[in-house]
Amino acid sequence: MNATTSTAPARAGTAAAPGEAGSSQPALVVQGLVSGYTPEVDILRGVGLEVRRGEIVTVLGPNGAGKSTLIKTIAGLVPVRSGQVMLDGQSLVGIAAHRMVSRGLAYVPQTNNIFSRMSIEENLQMGACARHDHAGIDEDFARMYELFPRLRERRRQAAGTLSGGERQMVAVARALMSRPTMLMLDEPSAGLSPKLVGVVFAKVREVRGLGVTMLIVEQNAKAALAISDRGYILAQGREQVSGNAQELLSNPEVGELYLGVRRGLS
Numbered sequence: 083m084n085a086t087t088s089t090a091p092a093r094a095g096t097a098a099a100p101g102e103a104g105s106s107q108p109a110l111v112v113q114g115l116v117s118g119y120t121p122e123v124d125i126l127r128g129v130g131l132e133v134r135r136g137e138i139v140t141v142l143g144p145n146g147a148g149k150s151t152l153i154k155t156i157a158g159l160v161p162v163r164s165g166q167v168m169l170d171g172q173s174l175v176g177i178a179a180h181r182m183v184s185r186g187l188a189y190v191p192q193t194n195n196i197f198s199r200m201s202i203e204e205n206l207q208m209g210a211c212a213r214h215d216h217a218g219i220d221e222d223f224a225r226m227y228e229l230f231p232r233l234r235e236r237r238r239q240a241a242g243t244l245s246g247g248e249r250q251m252v253a254v255a256r257a258l259m260s261r262p263t264m265l266m267l268d269e270p271s272a273g274l275s276p277k278l279v280g281v282v283f284a285k286v287r288e289v290r291g292l293g294v295t296m297l298i299v300e301q302n303a304k305a306a307l308a309i310s311d312r313g314y315i316l317a318q319g320r321e322q323v324s325g326n327a328q329e330l331l332s333n334p335e336v337g338e339l340y341l342g343v344r345r346g347l348s
């Protein structure tokens with residue numbers, strides 16, 4: 083059953099000026115998406131969402147809602163049973179996961195998202211392995227080390243020896259080395275201390291500044307919405323509520339129903 087609060091996707095915000103090339107076409111469009119792991123069970127049961135160019139959109143929802151499945155389905159790791167996924171006007175349905183990079187899509191899984199025995203530099207190199215523009219790759223190395231100075235200091239160190247927050251940064255930097263137009267992050271704040279959560283999300287904002295559009299899946303509703311333009315709440319394989327991030331944050335009913343926030347306690 084759909085919730086009645088704040089259900090209309092916000093249309094204002096980061097939309098490009100009229101007349102600007104491509105302004106009307108969202109970067110990512112997901113419609114009626116159905117997918118699952120075993121033939122008899124659909125996990126996603128008709129999900130729809132949109133991410134406009136330059137936006138940060140967060141998908142929230144309780145454990146088991148299907149957030150990771152959504153990201154994995156978009157990334158080609160879980161087959162689409164029905165529905166549509168369009169990136170920059172082209173369908174991604176049926177495209178193998180390893181080909182997504184050439185479509186401009188990069189994905190950072192929640193766990194196992196770095197090569198622990200390789201150095202930071204080698205991890206970043208892996209991210210660029212489908213590219214042949216050597217000058218561009220060098221430029222992107224410099225850009226990543228500027229964005230994450232800690233990684234420059236430690237670039238020869240095995241990635242597995244880093245702290246949780248630093249590892250997350252390696253994972254994001256590696257994904258960015260493919261020069262994606264769209265980056266998807268699965269729970270970038272999972273397992274991090276509150277202070278590090280802030281650091282990681284501040285970096286996410288900086289990544290958007292590089293011109294990357296982002297779809298983030300999170301359980302940490304407050305921290306994620308604070309840096310997002312819009313949000314969707316997923317429950318039982320369907321999007322239940324969507325709206326402007328600030329509206330969602332300040333809507334007590336949304337907090338109570340979907341985000342595990344009890345009135346008067348937070």
Ligand SMILES: Nc1ncnc2c1ncn2[C@@H]1O[C@H](COP(=O)(O)OP(=O)(O)O)[C@@H](O)[C@H]1O
Nearest residue numbers: 119120125143144145146147148149150151152
């Ligand atoms: N590899 C898998 N095989 C079978 N079922 C899975 C698999 N991964 C997740 N599921 C099931 O899909 C549902 C949604 O899981 P998931 O997408 O991981 O949720 P979330 O990321 O929102 O916590 C859960 O019921 C989970 O048990």
Ligand SMILES: [Mg+2]
Nearest residue numbers: 149150151192
């Ligand atoms: Mg998950």
